[in-house]
Amino acid sequence: MPPRLSDLQERSIAHSTARINIWSGAVRSGKTISSLLRWLMYVAQAPRGGALVVSGKTLDTVGRNILGPLQDPALFGDVAQHVHYTRGASTATILGRQIEVITANDARAEGRLRGLTAAGAYVDELTLLPEAFFAQLLARLSVPGAKLFGTTNPDGPSHWVRKKFILRAGELDLRHWHFTLDDNPALDPAYVASLKQEYVGLWYRRFIKGEWCLAEGAVFDAWDEARHVVDALPPIEQWIAAGVDYGTTNPFAALMLGLGADGRLYLTREYRYDSKLNRRSLTDVEYSARLRTWLDGGGHARPQYVVVDPSAASFRVQLHQDGVTSTLGDNEVLPGIRTVASLLATDRLRVHRSCAGWIEEVPGYSWDDEKAEKEGIDAPIKTADHSLDGGRYAIHTTRSMWRYRLAEPVLLAA
Template structure:
């Protein structure tokens, strides 16, 4: 392993050594704090020393996260040198070969995953992001490690203080003989100081405490406590370089809320317009066909506020829809749109929006009145927080859900570095308003 290229901290070295003496080792703490690299080094050592009987497992929320978080780093020669050549995996396959040993890859995205472990006997398991797997799966995993000398290595970011992993295992580490190592962002010596400073600036509130300081802290109070109407609400939408998406929170008895999101040359996102229909106020529900027609009229008639001569109408790159609205998505397909089911990872989406708001990279036009009204009162559910769950109170959140759908689902589009050269573009639209591209000045 090319450990000289990635120097290990004293805490990483101690955790690797400690894992060889404990049945269960937990690395918890901040993002990019060095806990994953330490766990991978420990895992390679344990694979080489594992008993010949029993299976070797790598578990995580999905096969894709296992490939991204575990297998791809193990195959990186810049990190592990010649050892990387001894890690073989075909993308999508349920097994890998590591140091000549067959390793079984098991995703655990829901309660049914526990059944995938029944009947097997394991001698070694690496669990990625332990707080994200069901408790029943975790308990079953420990039960399957019945070979003498079997070991379980676990990495995780912190969650709420009531989470079962913290209450039942981390707080009882001494009693259960668990080796527990806590990391903060400053514990990783391989990180560039400018990157560390950038991470500390990006995360705010709850997410700063968890993902920078590595604290197990409760989600409480206002979710978007960085929201400032004087700072984030604008009267003029600047020239838009790219119309990123429309986000739609579908409702029949609840409000139907659509938001149009674009990006300017500075890579700031703007919520330029909203469409909202509340059947309770209108005393009439609309059909999917009627909603689709209204949706088309709304986008077809959009013109930037205060711009009397600019093109009318937009057609954004993505139409991101509430994933539960299957029939409405079918109607959009029939009407010539290409809808995308939204990512409904609530906490991740909230973190994305919080980061943008804190950095001043998300603005909302004043005409989006319903969305503006929702921001100040959007709060964490204290009852669910006591159960170790991060969840917002589901009241007056339709616009915020639509915004989260649009922004978080398309993150790979708007977060690309150097996506815009502000000196080499000007917005252009056809008469129908369906084509906005960049052209040289």
């Protein structure tokens, strides 16, 4: 049986009759299910003579967030059998209509819309799309009665989606609905409580309360050296990963990640080489030899993964030649920062005092206020972050391994 809907969800479905219709707000707040229901209704009666489009950042996200849910009978009942899509394909079929699947992963994506005449579009995660792509998509919605339906989590208050569209709803043919986590009646209360514990600070305001708020100040504002730095490690049940941030002129840093018997993650030790301090750059061969010596020098087995900076292609080749299989680091910076910030704020990540580079860098790791205010972009200031990046690669890339093995979160006092 499809999930019951809240009053806000029902109103958003009934009144999303504008040319542009946007659902924004918290994660898991019900905005996606209501917007997808509205999209199905639109496809069933969409004007002929133009293409129907679904779009997102990548084919994976389109499949995961749009077409996959539409094929789920638990969500959409018997209608799901009329949605046909093979993951990775460029077209789908919904209620007998062909749907063009067009992704927008970079600035060049706008060219994929050239020559298209569209009668309707559904867009996943608007804030992640290039502005030029969205502008071109709107221009292509030229069939009389064409409509766009889009969802997004909130971003900074200067983001173009908010400034140029949501705030101008009164001037444009646009309707907008704002959702918080508490607007989804289908969620288990225990899950809601857990989610509210896991998100902190900036992320709580955006992903729980659905606010478009500025990223400012310290990135890891929950960091407390007195609490998070330890002189002795508990028994380590699993050596998960070594995270490597590669540098030649910049420092080279590697951090070891283990899962403690107390249900916490620990950065247990660090290797760091700064060519400027040592007045000599090392080659890939030398870095590989030193990293292998470090991996074997901790008195424990090598970790399950060696996660390497994705930009370090030549170094990964050298490691492979030297018998070390490496994993490409997940370098989605904001999701990685969010993972680390949440672990610190819920007291599920601690750092051994020997990780001197990480401990030195973390207090000064700050958001770039100028980019946030002028460009609407959330980004940390790119300086003195090499050990932080190494730790982030190890932690965020392996999250599927440790996510369900940690202790219950403990919210730290502000």
